[in-house]
Amino acid sequence: MIKLTGIEKYFFAGTPNAIKALDSINLEIKQGDFITLIGSNGAGKSTLLKAIAGVINVDAGKIEIEGEDVTGQAEHVRARDIGRIDQDPMASTAAELSIEENLAMAYLRGQRRGLAKAVSTRRTAIFQEALQVIGLGLENRLKVPVGTLSGGQRQALALVMATIARPKLLLLDEHTAALDPNAAKLVMGITEQVVSGNKLTTIMITHNMEQAIRYGNRLIMMHRGRIILDFDASEKKDLTVPALVNKFTSTSGAVFDDDRVLLA
Amino acid sequence: MESVVTSALQQGLIFAFMALGVFLTFELLGFPDLTVEGTFPLGAAVTARAIIDGANPLLAVLMGALAGGLAGAATGLMHTRLKVNNILAGILTASAIYTVMLRTMGRPNIPLLANENIYGRISGWFNLTENSFSIIIILALITLLVRFLLGWFLNTDLGLAIRATGSNERMIRSLGVNTDNTKLLALIISNFLVGLSGALACQFQGFADVGMGIGVLVAAIASVIAGETIFGGNSLGRLLTGVILGSIVYRGLLALGLRLGLPAEDFKLITAVLVLLVLCLPSLKTTIFWQKDSIAKQPGLSAQPSDKTGREGDA
Numbered sequence: 001m002i003k004l005t006g007i008e009k010y011f012f013a014g015t016p017n018a019i020k021a022l023d024s025i026n027l028e029i030k031q032g033d034f035i036t037l038i039g040s041n042g043a044g045k046s047t048l049l050k051a052i053a054g055v056i057n058v059d060a061g062k063i064e065i066e067g068e069d070v071t072g073q074a075e076h077v078r079a080r081d082i083g084r085i086d087q088d089p090m091a092s093t094a095a096e097l098s099i100e101e102n103l104a105m106a107y108l109r110g111q112r113r114g115l116a117k118a119v120s121t122r123r124t125a126i127f128q129e130a131l132q133v134i135g136l137g138l139e140n141r142l143k144v145p146v147g148t149l150s151g152g153q154r155q156a157l158a159l160v161m162a163t164i165a166r167p168k169l170l171l172l173d174e175h176t177a178a179l180d181p182n183a184a185k186l187v188m189g190i191t192e193q194v195v196s197g198n199k200l201t202t203i204m205i206t207h208n209m210e211q212a213i214r215y216g217n218r219l220i221m222m223h224r225g226r227i228i229l230d231f232d233a234s235e236k237k238d239l240t241v242p243a244l245v246n247k248f249t250s251t252s253g254a255v256f257d258d259d260r261v262l263l264a
Numbered sequence: 265m266e267s268v269v270t271s272a273l274q275q276g277l278i279f280a281f282m283a284l285g286v287f288l289t290f291e292l293l294g295f296p297d298l299t300v301e302g303t304f305p306l307g308a309a310v311t312a313r314a315i316i317d318g319a320n321p322l323l324a325v326l327m328g329a330l331a332g333g334l335a336g337a338a339t340g341l342m343h344t345r346l347k348v349n350n351i352l353a354g355i356l357t358a359s360a361i362y363t364v365m366l367r368t369m370g371r372p373n374i375p376l377l378a379n380e381n382i383y384g385r386i387s388g389w390f391n392l393t394e395n396s397f398s399i400i401i402i403l404a405l406i407t408l409l410v411r412f413l414l415g416w417f418l419n420t421d422l423g424l425a426i427r428a429t430g431s432n433e434r435m436i437r438s439l440g441v442n443t444d445n446t447k448l449l450a451l452i453i454s455n456f457l458v459g460l461s462g463a464l465a466c467q468f469q470g471f472a473d474v475g476m477g478i479g480v481l482v483a484a485i486a487s488v489i490a491g492e493t494i495f496g497g498n499s500l501g502r503l504l505t506g507v508i509l510g511s512i513v514y515r516g517l518l519a520l521g522l523r524l525g526l527p528a529e530d531f532k533l534i535t536a537v538l539v540l541l542v543l544c545l546p547s548l549k550t551t552i553f554w555q556k557d558s559i560a561k562q563p564g565l566s567a568q569p570s571d572k573t574g575r576e577g578d579a
Contacts, residue, residue, distance in 0.1 A: 074442075091432070091434060093432070094435055097431055105428055105436060108440075110440035111440070115422060117420060118424040161439075
């Protein structure tokens with residue numbers, strides 16, 4: 001369904017500091033896959049997600065969504081197919097606008113925006129229904145500015161916004177990393193619910209190995225711009241954190257250098 | 265005193281269109297658009313030229329407003345397509361407009377006292393004579409119409425996309441909106457309103473002058489701040505109405521100052537200092553009283569680096 005072929009991305013090309021951020025990435029993602037993506041600092045995880053979403057342009061390779069070549073497409077064009085949430089709770093919602101206004105913008109993902117009333121009665125009903133699923137009571141606070149919500153509530157709302165228009169692909173870039181443990185747990189629960197409930201094809205970056213093993217049906221590990229490990233559902237089932245660290249060390253020849261991962 | 269109220273209403277309503285335009289770019293879009301210092305006299309110049317060429321006053325005013333919209337488009341295209349810095353793009357347009365105005369008028373100013381104006385024309389429709397009262401009624405009606413249209417538009421899908429561009433550009437782009445286009449559209453609408461303001465001002469004063477734009481931006485910002493502070497609330501509708509009322513209050517204060525014998529040449533400095541004080545209030549509070557929780561405001565006018573966090577409640 002989504003196919004990456006020979007993706008390369010350089011930063012600071014032509015300077016002494018040149019970095020190969022993505023190094024011949026080949027990846028085929030099947031409809032309904034829930035991939036957890038893990039790797040040490042600077043492995044290229046976020047760069048990969050940004051390349052897929054079109055936030056950055058790749059230097060070589062091809063990105064296809066359902067057979068359509070989207071490699072050169074602008075971010076806002078690709079957005080019709082791709083829902084995305086960042087680590088920063090401020091990034092995926094508009095603070096000055098109300099909950100219902102945020103949802104109204106997300107509801108029209110990738111569509112032409114005209115002079116129809118953004119928050120109509122019919123849409124309000126749809127928004128309330130979508131918010132009920134996550135069980136935070138936000139459906140009763142539609143007119144509240146999003147800036148008054150907590151980080152956890154904003155990320156939960158961002159999940160609803162990212163999925164309300166049924167994108168073909170959902171990209172989660174450590175979307176719980178900036179939250180306190182309780183809020184992170186809550187948002188992860190909602191994530192699982194939303195993703196499995198809609199059978200959404202998803203890539204989720206996480207720093208938490210235990211989380212990476214627990215969620216999803218496929219686990220991918222990156223290192224220095226390459227995909228070095230790729231476990232399918234059956235291989236992933238019996239995986240443990242120590243086993244994963246060992247596997248990393250033997251495959252990459254490096255020591256896993258991210259405290260956040262090991263301590264998580 | 266009566267003359268102060270009359271003057272506040274007439275001037276305030278005329279400049280309210282400009283304040284609304286400035287509110288749209290500075291506050292909602294977070295785009296400090298300096299084009300407007302040129303757009304305001306441009307609206308007047310184009311209207312004046314059209315009048316002396318024999319155009320219907322209504323058409324002349326509309327042409328003034330449209331010329332303003334074009335100026336906004338010039339700045340918008342420079343910024344979005346040619347990637348010129350937003351402030352510089354506005355300055356370039358405003359500077360170029362000076363030549364356009366001189367070419368349009370053929371001289372630095374045009375007196376129009378001998379020509380029929382839009383207020384006389386509309387008064388005539390209702391068999392009224394043109395006087396300060398009928399002018400206020402006409403201006404109030406146009407203001408109401410614009411206020412209503414703007415309120416409606418900003419709550420449509422397209423209007424919401426413009427507001428979102430100011431609130432969180434990255435987010436609205438990730439939802440499939442070309443933010444270059446929303447910025448361009450907002451600049452056109454804003455400068456259309458500023459051009460309209462200039463056109464109505466020139467009709468009211470009975471002349472157009474290339475110098476009539478000096479300081480109008482600061483005055484508009486003062487009106488916006490006055491409106492938000494005195495009348496504003498959370499809802500967009502209240503803010504729009506507040507900006508109009510703010511413009512009336514600001515012009516009222518100026519008229520009052522004149523009445524009390526304050527020298528008119530001091531007004532621009534006084535206004536600038538007042539605006540500076542109001543803008544700096546949150547950060548002054550922070551430094552003087554060590555308050556951590558200063559007012560987190562909308563993208564535009566506050567001197568604080570606008571943090572998009574808002575307030576954090578409990579989960």
